[in-house]
Amino acid sequence: MSALLSTRALxxxxxxxxxVHEVDLDLGPGEVRALIGPNGAGKTTFVSMLIGRVAPSSGxxxxxxxxxxxxxxxARVRLGLAYTFQITSVFARLxxxxxVALAARRRFGRDRAAVAAxxxxxxxxxxxxxxxxxxxxxxxxGHQRLLELAMGLAQAPRVLILDEPTQGLSEPEIETFxxxxxxxxxxTAILLIEHNMGVVxxxxxxxxxxxxxxxxxxxxxxxxxADARVQAAYLGRSADA
Amino acid sequence: xxxxxxxxxxxxxIAVLFALNFLLPAYSHGTVARVMVLATYAMGYNxxxxxxxxxxxxxxxxxxxxxxGLAMPMTHLGLGAGPALLTGIGAAAVLSLGVGLLALRxxxxxxxxxxxMFAQAAWLTILLAxxxxxxDEGVVIPQADRxxxxxxxxxxxxxxxxxxxxxxxxxxxxxWLVRQPMGRVLVAIRENEDRAELLGYDTFRHKLGxxxxxxTVSGAAGAAYGLFFGYxxxxxxxxxxxxxPLLWVLLGGAGTVIGPFxxxxxxxxxxxxxxxxxxxxxxxAGVALVLLTLFAPQGLAGEIRRRWWRGLx
Amino acid sequence: MEFGPHxxxxxxxxxxxxxxxxxxxxxxxxxxxxxxxxxxxxxxxFMLGAVLAWAVSSAVSSALGGxxxxxxxxxxxxxxxxxxxxxxADLTVLKRVGYDPERTIVATIGLLYILQQAALMTxxxxxxxxxxxxxxxxxxxxxxxxPEGPRLIWPWGLSITSYKLFVMGAAAAVLAGxxxxxxxxxxxxxxxxxxxxxxxxxxxGIPVERVYAGVFGLGAALAALAGVLIVPIQQxxxxxxxxxxxxxxxxxxxxGLGSLGGTVIAALLIGLSDGIVSVFxxxxxxxxxxxxxxxxxxxxxxxxxxxxxxx
Numbered sequence: 072m073s074a075l076l077s078t079r080a081l082x083x084x085x086x087x088x089x090x091v092h093e094v095d096l097d098l099g100p101g102e103v104r105a106l107i108g109p110n111g112a113g114k115t116t117f118v119s120m121l122i123g124r125v126a127p128s129s130g131x132x133x134x135x136x137x138x139x140x141x142x143x144x145x146a147r148v149r150l151g152l153a154y155t156f157q158i159t160s161v162f163a164r165l166x167x168x169x170x171v172a173l174a175a176r177r178r179f180g181r182d183r184a185a186v187a188a189x190x191x192x193x194x195x196x197x198x199x200x201x202x203x204x205x206x207x208x209x210x211x212x213g214h215q216r217l218l219e220l221a222m223g224l225a226q227a228p229r230v231l232i233l234d235e236p237t238q239g240l241s242e243p244e245i246e247t248f249x250x251x252x253x254x255x256x257x258x259t260a261i262l263l264i265e266h267n268m269g270v271v272x273x274x275x276x277x278x279x280x281x282x283x284x285x286x287x288x289x290x291x292x293x294x295x296x297a298d299a300r301v302q303a304a305y306l307g308r309s310a311d312a
Numbered sequence: 313x314x315x316x317x318x319x320x321x322x323x324x325x326i327a328v329l330f331a332l333n334f335l336l337p338a339y340s341h342g343t344v345a346r347v348m349v350l351a352t353y354a355m356g357y358n359x360x361x362x363x364x365x366x367x368x369x370x371x372x373x374x375x376x377x378x379x380x381g382l383a384m385p386m387t388h389l390g391l392g393a394g395p396a397l398l399t400g401i402g403a404a405a406v407l408s409l410g411v412g413l414l415a416l417r418x419x420x421x422x423x424x425x426x427x428x429m430f431a432q433a434a435w436l437t438i439l440l441a442x443x444x445x446x447x448d449e450g451v452v453i454p455q456a457d458r459x460x461x462x463x464x465x466x467x468x469x470x471x472x473x474x475x476x477x478x479x480x481x482x483x484x485x486x487x488w489l490v491r492q493p494m495g496r497v498l499v500a501i502r503e504n505e506d507r508a509e510l511l512g513y514d515t516f517r518h519k520l521g522x523x524x525x526x527x528t529v530s531g532a533a534g535a536a537y538g539l540f541f542g543y544x545x546x547x548x549x550x551x552x553x554x555x556x557p558l559l560w561v562l563l564g565g566a567g568t569v570i571g572p573f574x575x576x577x578x579x580x581x582x583x584x585x586x587x588x589x590x591x592x593x594x595x596x597a598g599v600a601l602v603l604l605t606l607f608a609p610q611g612l613a614g615e616i617r618r619r620w621w622r623g624l625x
Numbered sequence: 626m627e628f629g630p631h632x633x634x635x636x637x638x639x640x641x642x643x644x645x646x647x648x649x650x651x652x653x654x655x656x657x658x659x660x661x662x663x664x665x666x667x668x669x670x671f672m673l674g675a676v677l678a679w680a681v682s683s684a685v686s687s688a689l690g691g692x693x694x695x696x697x698x699x700x701x702x703x704x705x706x707x708x709x710x711x712x713x714a715d716l717t718v719l720k721r722v723g724y725d726p727e728r729t730i731v732a733t734i735g736l737l738y739i740l741q742q743a744a745l746m747t748x749x750x751x752x753x754x755x756x757x758x759x760x761x762x763x764x765x766x767x768x769x770x771x772p773e774g775p776r777l778i779w780p781w782g783l784s785i786t787s788y789k790l791f792v793m794g795a796a797a798a799v800l801a802g803x804x805x806x807x808x809x810x811x812x813x814x815x816x817x818x819x820x821x822x823x824x825x826x827x828x829x830g831i832p833v834e835r836v837y838a839g840v841f842g843l844g845a846a847l848a849a850l851a852g853v854l855i856v857p858i859q860q861x862x863x864x865x866x867x868x869x870x871x872x873x874x875x876x877x878x879x880x881g882l883g884s885l886g887g888t889v890i891a892a893l894l895i896g897l898s899d900g901i902v903s904v905f906x907x908x909x910x911x912x913x914x915x916x917x918x919x920x921x922x923x924x925x926x927x928x929x930x931x932x933x934x935x936x
Contacts, residue, residue, distance in 0.1 A: 414920070420726060432916045598741075
């Protein structure tokens with residue numbers, strides 16, 4: 072098996088509600104995978120289990136051959152998983168540069184020059200150069216999303232989980248984001264939860280469709296677009312809206 | 313550049329305090345020596361409250377652990393001042409590790425109450441062991457024993473300089489810590505613990521480190537207080553002494569290096585003044601706490617940072 | 626005295642403590658339950674009740690010449706005054722910090738010192754008694770098993786006063802009233818709605834700020850009433866709030882924060898065991914064990930011994 076990150080029968084229920092039910096997923100190295108589905112399909116619960124914010128009710132998560140089902144979140148991040156929050160979660164009262172430095176410092180430790188270089192490089196990549204000293208909370212919403220992304224990049228993860236990264240971004244910012252993800256392709260695997268179908272179809276190598284906690288379909292973008300069940304469950308609905 | 317100004321400010325404070333040794337009249341001279349030791353306690357508290365964002369209501373147990381960890385072996389086992397200082401600091405370190413391991417399983421209000429309860433139990437234990445501690449009455453450390461490395465700490469000049477040495481060490485230690493990766497992670501935990509965890513930092517271990525560091529510094533202050541002023545009493549373990557560092561740090565500015573000193577100095581003089589006027593001098597502390605919460609949650613140094621000097625650590 | 630009668634006496638003393646404790650702790654629990662804040666000054670309202678009871682009853686007695694009027698006036702007035710003070714504190718301080726849990730604790734620590742030191746300045750450092758309105762000693766029987774079978778004996782010293790019985794009855798009546806208020810009336814419904822979800826309650830037109838002020842006042846009034854009831858047994862002193870607060874914390878935490886039923890059960894448990902333990906062991910050791918127990922309950926079972934786990 073060449074998958075970098077796999078889940079087997081991963082499930083989580085809250086009370087009697089099955090939020091995620093027996094999901095199998097294999098993410099290859101360097102792959103860009105989109106995870107789509109209607110609201111409440113269990114996408115965020117699923118990735119929260121991957122990163123360790125929510126404990127699974129049952130099932131397994133394997134990363135690079137190691138069972139990480141029971142590892143705490145910080146240990147998974149150390150292994151090479153990174154996560155950006157759906158609801159922007161930056162250190163609002165700290166400077167932008169320090170936000171990214173905190174992400175980078177885990178790799179470079181006390182080497183201040185290396186941390187500073189990585190911060191400058193990452194902020195440049197997402198287009199936030201020159202904002203180093205602003206408090207993160209003073210950035211516009213779109214810029215905070217980009218900062219989130221920069222914090223993900225600065226960790227040089229092997230798998231980057233992005234939870235609705237383009238939500239609230241302007242069109243030019245979305246173009247920047249797409250270029251960024253394309254540049255990352257091959258360097259790191261990306262699991263992308265996304266509602267913007269344009270972004271999904273442009274970027275994803277493969278798409279997994281979740282509905283009511285179960286995998287409804289999985290395949291290349293063209294195949295997913297043609298899938299009648301997916302159209303009924305998701306694409307149709309969003310087209311109506 | 314910025315670093316130079318910061319070092320300059322704190323070196324300047326030490327220089328002023330050193331000069332005051334030769335300038336102050338006797339009464340104030342003793343008071344400032346006391347303030348420096350108590351400010352060390354406040355700086356210890358600030359590591360946890362100001363930088364890590366954990367509000368403890370039980371730090372008196374660490375202060376008292378240092379104080380009794382020094383005084384008990386000195387008075388009952390005849391241990392010298394040097395080794396006793398170490399047993400005091402060691403006692404605080406061990407206690408803070410134990411308390412940290414338990415209390416850090418809780419958060420927020422529960423953490424405050426758990427620390428309050430542990431401190432209450434510690435104070436009662438000191439009373440229970442009255443045969444050795446002599447409870448509220450306390451034990452006096454004989455003047456002849458208060459000699460550290462050949463220095464007689466009952467001499468006001470020596471004591472002042474010893475207090476200044478301890479104070480400076482912890483002041484620059486804090487300044488160093490908050491610029492280290494560990495200090496930065498503590499601030500990150502204060503600001504957004506979930507995010508820090510998801511950047512790969514083991515937040516529990518960092519918080520535990522902060523509790524132990526904070527408790528140990530507080531214990532060092534307690535041990536020094538006992539040694540410098542020759543007395544250990546149960547009143548130092550009472551809830552008052554857990555509230556004081558909170559008050560000092562809030563007044564001076566939580567999460568600033570210099571704030572705890574400013575807060576301790578002001579509040580100590582204020583209470584000293586009030587206690588000359590009325591037995592109800594703690595009224596000042598109460599009014600100050602309410603006013604600070606309402607109008608200046610940042611404290612003195614926090615306001616300076618907000619208005620004039622954004623880079624003040 | 627034999628072991629049996631001794632134990633019974635301890636249980637009775639414990640029941641008085643439990644009654645007062647249940648009143649006081651239910652106030653703390655109510656405030657935490659509805660407002661999600663911890664009122665560290667709660668013990669001071671208890672002290673205030675006791676001190677006001679002394680002030681009111683001595684003023685009334687000197688005007689009307691003794692009798693039970695003074696105590697009756699204290700029972701009626703002291704909780705109202707304490708409650709009004711608490712409402713004022715809520716409106717001027719707690720409301721302005723937005724009921725943020727940590728800032729509220731710091732502010733109520735300040736309030737604690739203000740109330741305590743104000744009592745020291747006005748009432749003074751002495752402990753003063755209030756005469757109970759009635760205080761008949763009721764001897765109690767004990768069953769002894771002699772060679773000719775069980776028979777009733779009246780051991781010397783095994784007795785309770787009518788006032789202590791009244792305290793138990795009064796506390797039970799007030800708690801029953803509080804329960805009825807919470808579960809059977811519109812006011813209770815409003816309070817429970819606010820407790821469940823502040824935003825939604827506000828959206829439905831519930832005046833959340835007034836509910837908060839009212840609950841904070843009611844909590845303080847309950848503590849003050851407990852103070853009034855205890856003062857004929859224990860004397861009023863400006864430092865009496867500290868221990869009372871600690872015991873209330875213990876009760877509320879063991880009973881499960883915010884649960885009235887759990888609070889009453891825990892008050893019985895703690896009151897009785899405090900009575901029994903301190904008769905047979907050092908009271909200091911008993912307190913140490915109780916505080917450690919509470920700390921460990923919070924660490925390992927934060928929902929209390931009776932409460933349900935969150936989620």
